Amino acid sequence: MASEQQLQVLVVDRDEATRIDLKEFFAVEGHQAYSVSDFEQVIGVVKQGRCQMLMLDVSPPADPAVELLQKVRAADSDLCVVCMTAAPSIDVAVRTLKAQAFDYLEKPLAPEELRAVIEAAIREKGLLVDLESRLNQEVGRRLRERRTEAALTLKQVANRTGLSVSLISQIELGKSAASMSTLHKLATALQVRMNYFFETI
Template sequence: MPIEASAPEDTDQAKAKFGVTIRILVVDDEQDLCDYLAVLLSREGFEVHSLTDPKRVIDELRAREYHLVILDMMMPEVTGTEVLSRIRRHDTDIAVIVSTAYPNVDTAIASLKHQASDYVRKPFEPEAFLATVMQALARKGLRMDPEAEMHRAIGAVLRDARKHQDLTLKQLSRRTGLSVSLLSQIERAESTASISSLFRIATALGLKMSQVFGAH
């Protein structure tokens, strides 16, 4: 059975960002990877379902309306290329991100032929993968509202700076006087930070406010 990984409050969060509940189907024969992606994506507010049996993909797409499929290329019994072909015969518009631990010219060409949104190599960095997901959705007209996108960008800058300095949230909390919970929510764009809080975090990380806001 597909795994439903999103908590209701998470999907409400995504609906606030995108205007609709974004539903993602992960298709991979590795259960551990399905579970990992379910957690990663549901934290961003997406409703996530997963399948380890690629032969059931079309039945699942008929059962629910999905915005994005994340498809592994190397699976037993049925290749990712064949599954992608079946998906395209069923739905010519749905976004599909192809993932593989063994990229090669043939699978890249096949992905392009069947209009895959992107072709990513495993293992992947979480932030880079999330950016790929956002780009795939944006190309289908599913964009975050500008304010939500700004909060996400600010959170990413602060998280990257903290990790670059090998600081834990607890250590940053000690430097700023802000709670670990609040810092985590700011990094994940789940809470709107005050200018005062952002200034304290930026100072603790040695950043200028212009770096925190970037182009925003």
């Protein structure tokens, strides 16, 4: 089923047939996948932020792939990594999950199972949250963080800014976008520069 938004998926597998099959699968599902067989290329792609999901083959010999996963985690602690293998092993499964792999699947991959994993990843990791929503959530998080540091209640911030408690609460929850005028009032009340709200974006 096609999605209104596309996942960017990197497929890392030494088997060409698997790479082709997965690229076709993701295309049918409405996502975009590209593949590499060389582990050396992966970290560069990850650091550039070019993918939201990594499909990583950890078939024997598994050590190089598990080591790659650990390097991926060092480069991007939040990237969704789904491991797959033609030879399931409890030891390898434990090692990948310790490195925060999202799932560990057995080849050949069943379309229904893979589809369920993708849907779970989108839901649990918010992979298809659009840029505006991400911005609102981060501004809200920073606002709440600063208000808590200053030991101020919503009511106190409302009194200082002339904004309603309801609006401030909605902004903190990421459910409402703050105008530049509103952000200026909040920044003044919380004694921070306006760019404070965007520093981590």
